Amino acid sequence: MATPTLTRPTARTSTSEGLRRPRKKMTAGKIAALVVAAFIAVLWLIPFAWATATAFKTETDAAAPKVSWMPPSGFTAEAFVKVFQDGNIPLWTWNSFYTSAAITAITLVISALVAYALSRIDFKGKKVLMTVIIASIIIPPPVLIIPLFYQMLALHLIDTSWAIILPQVIHPAMVFVLKKFFDQIPRELEEAAVMDGASRLRIFTQIILPLSRPILAAVAIFVFIGAWNNFLWPFIATNDGALLTLPVGLQTIKSAYGIQYAQNMASALLAALPLILVFLFFQRQIIKGVATTGLAGT
Amino acid sequence: MSSSLASRRSTGQPDIATATQPQQTRRPSQSRTRSNLSGWGFATPFLVFFLVFLVWPILYGIYMSLTGKSLTGANDSLIGFANYAEALADADMWRSLGNTFYFTVISTVPLVLVALVMAALLNVGLPAQWLWRLSYFAPYLLASTVVSLFFTWMYNPQLGLFNDFLSKLGLPKVAWLNDPNVAMWAIVIATLWWTVGFNFLLYLAAMQNIPAQHYEAASLDGAGAWRQFFSITLPQLTPTTVMIVLLQILASMKIFDQVYQMTAGGPGGSTRPVVQYIFETGFTGYRLGYSAAISYIFFGLIVLVSVMQFAVTRRRSA
Numbered sequence: 001m002a003t004p005t006l007t008r009p010t011a012r013t014s015t016s017e018g019l020r021r022p023r024k025k026m027t028a029g030k031i032a033a034l035v036v037a038a039f040i041a042v043l044w045l046i047p048f049a050w051a052t053a054t055a056f057k058t059e060t061d062a063a064a065p066k067v068s069w070m071p072p073s074g075f076t077a078e079a080f081v082k083v084f085q086d087g088n089i090p091l092w093t094w095n096s097f098y099t100s101a102a103i104t105a106i107t108l109v110i111s112a113l114v115a116y117a118l119s120r121i122d123f124k125g126k127k128v129l130m131t132v133i134i135a136s137i138i139i140p141p142p143v144l145i146i147p148l149f150y151q152m153l154a155l156h157l158i159d160t161s162w163a164i165i166l167p168q169v170i171h172p173a174m175v176f177v178l179k180k181f182f183d184q185i186p187r188e189l190e191e192a193a194v195m196d197g198a199s200r201l202r203i204f205t206q207i208i209l210p211l212s213r214p215i216l217a218a219v220a221i222f223v224f225i226g227a228w229n230n231f232l233w234p235f236i237a238t239n240d241g242a243l244l245t246l247p248v249g250l251q252t253i254k255s256a257y258g259i260q261y262a263q264n265m266a267s268a269l270l271a272a273l274p275l276i277l278v279f280l281f282f283q284r285q286i287i288k289g290v291a292t293t294g295l296a297g298t
Numbered sequence: 299m300s301s302s303l304a305s306r307r308s309t310g311q312p313d314i315a316t317a318t319q320p321q322q323t324r325r326p327s328q329s330r331t332r333s334n335l336s337g338w339g340f341a342t343p344f345l346v347f348f349l350v351f352l353v354w355p356i357l358y359g360i361y362m363s364l365t366g367k368s369l370t371g372a373n374d375s376l377i378g379f380a381n382y383a384e385a386l387a388d389a390d391m392w393r394s395l396g397n398t399f400y401f402t403v404i405s406t407v408p409l410v411l412v413a414l415v416m417a418a419l420l421n422v423g424l425p426a427q428w429l430w431r432l433s434y435f436a437p438y439l440l441a442s443t444v445v446s447l448f449f450t451w452m453y454n455p456q457l458g459l460f461n462d463f464l465s466k467l468g469l470p471k472v473a474w475l476n477d478p479n480v481a482m483w484a485i486v487i488a489t490l491w492w493t494v495g496f497n498f499l500l501y502l503a504a505m506q507n508i509p510a511q512h513y514e515a516a517s518l519d520g521a522g523a524w525r526q527f528f529s530i531t532l533p534q535l536t537p538t539t540v541m542i543v544l545l546q547i548l549a550s551m552k553i554f555d556q557v558y559q560m561t562a563g564g565p566g567g568s569t570r571p572v573v574q575y576i577f578e579t580g581f582t583g584y585r586l587g588y589s590a591a592i593s594y595i596f597f598g599l600i601v602l603v604s605v606m607q608f609a610v611t612r613r614r615s616a
Contacts, residue, residue: 029422029523030422030423030424033419033422033424034424036419037416037419037420037424040415040416040430040433040434041429041430041433041434044433044436044491045433046459047437047448047449047452047491048436048448050448050451050452050459051448051451054451062457063457064457065456065457067457067458067459067462106347109343110343110344110347111344113340113341113343113344114340114341114343114344114345116340117336117337117338117339117340118341121333121336121337122330122333122337123333123334123335123336123337123338124334124337125338126337129341133348136348136352138548138601138604139352139356139597140548140551140552140596140597140600142552142554142573142593142596143359143593143594143596143597143600144352144355144356144359144593145576145577145580145593146359146362146576146580146586146589146590147354147355147356147358147359147362147590148351148355149580149581150358150362150367150586151351151354151355151358166347166351167351167352167355169347169351170344170347170348170351170352175344200336200339200340204340225439229439229440229441231441231442231443231554231555231559232554232555232573232577236581246441246443247441247442247443247444248443250441250443250444250447251559261451264447264451265447265448265451267447268443268444268447268448271441271443272439272440272441272444275439275440276436276439278439279432279435279439280432283428283431283432287431287435287499287503290496290499290500291499291500291502291503292503
């Protein structure tokens with residue numbers, strides 16, 4: 001790992017170094033930092049590596065009492081084949097995908113609308129509304145599971161996807177993040193449109209939203225990751241095997257397979273794959289998303 | 299969504315039209331009415347969800363906590379504060395609250411410090427930033443179930459990686475998830491691996507916002523890297539640190555997933571957090587009213603912690 005990373009900066013030096021970062025040299029301190037950073041990275045990658053090594057073993061090798069990175073009977077994709085034949089992982093992935101997408105879409109629409117009102121429109125009761133929304137940030141979702149479950153029973157939504165989706169679309173913190181972003185958009189941009197008699201909705205959709213793409217993407221990513229990985233509420237809201245999301249489905253697999261370590265790890269890796277792939281594609285946006293939306297608390 | 303707005307708008311239109319000439323001439327009273335209408339119009343979709351799926355459950359939960367309601371349908375009548383009285387005398391509830399606080403205390407420190415170290419390392423300007431960032435952050439993208447499967451396997455007393463490593467060092471094996479003295483720490487290690495990447499990114503973003511001139515001035519004055527870190531970076535990060543600690547405490551107090559999946563609260567209830575106790579009294583014990591009462595005691599404590607944190611931050615910034 002160390003060799004390619006060490007050669008990179010020198011290559012960069014010859015091309016663009018002079019322009020961008022004038023004092024970028026590999027000092028002793030930097031090399032020390034690199035060693036420590038690499039050490040932590042290795043520690044952090046071990047669980048992935050170990051799970052992968054196990055997933056490609058035969059069950060016998062995985063259950064052998066001696067820990068081995070290189071199994072005696074060689075690597076095999078048997079566990080993955082079995083998990084796939086099972087058919088559950090694709091179903092659960094699909095369930096996770098469409099519930100998370102629905103949650104993200106509804107969250108974005110309703111949060112952007114209310115954030116726009118809070119940012120740009122002077123209306124009676126705005127301060128109260130703002131205070132209530134900010135105050136609701138501290139409500140921990142787990143304390144609502146009991147009444148929410150009862151509410152879903154009463155609405156006959158238990159064992160439908162709506163039970164998973166509906167309670168997850170309220171993100172007061174995200175409203176706040178969007179409002180702060182809208183606040184920074186210069187009012188002059190809207191004034192011409194107001195003079196022309198454009199409606200609020202038109203200003204919102206044609207001026208504000210296009211300018212807010214980065215923050216909308218950030219909020220979308222943040223909400224999507226949260227919904228995708230949520231365990232407690234989907235676990236309570238659905239018993240129907242056909243509706244299970246990935247995290248809830250995986251929880252059932254553990255007991256079903258008993259001590260089949262290779263299959264367990266293969267399932268876990270397959271479940272991890274979609275978001276890791278998404279991350280590889282949208283690395284920059286995701287990092288920005290966490291940084292901007294996460295920082296909103298200040 | 300937009301259709302409901304449109305209809306709201308059109309019902310509002312007539313009285314505006316009768317009041318004055320429409321649109322172009324904007325008199326204060328007219329524009330105020332319009333603003334009120336459009337303001338609440340834009341807020342309505344959110345408010346509907348907010349009222350139905352947040353405010354109503356909160357209120358209904360309070361009502362439930364005052365009844366003997368159970369999943370089996372018995373006793374819907376009000377019983378006053380009996381549930382609360384029972385909960386306050388319930389050793390299991392106190393134990394689960396204690397576990398939650400214990401986890402919060404012992405997890406917050408490493409989750410903040412390791413994140414700071416990770417960000418400081420990368421802030422030096424290392425090559426292959428993306429690789430380190432990816433390694434530190436990737437676990438955050440996993441579902442708790444995946445993390446639990448990984449770690450249950452690594453903690454396996456006979457076959458697991460942790461004990462293999464210990465025995466290579468000549469140390470005795472540890473019953474990671476089965477020893478009441480160790481289990482919570484095992485969960486902290488898994489949680490650290492899983493979620494530290496989030497705090498790390500917050501720190502990294504904050505560090506990269508510190509103006510370069512500060513460092514340039516300092517290095518002209520002959521300050522070395524350590525000196526710069528302690529005299530510039532750390533002080534500049536104070537608001538970020540405060541925020542990360544606040545967010546982390548609130549997040550840690552909600553712990554449930556990884557405990558439920560790795561130890562199911564065991565051994566002997568030594569890791570059972572309060573959220574799991576709420577879940578169990580409600581869904582396994584069928585006592586919804588009692589469970590709701592415990593929820594509100596927990597909620598009250600979270601509010602208390604938040605208010606205290608808020609007070610501390612205010613005093614510090616004042």
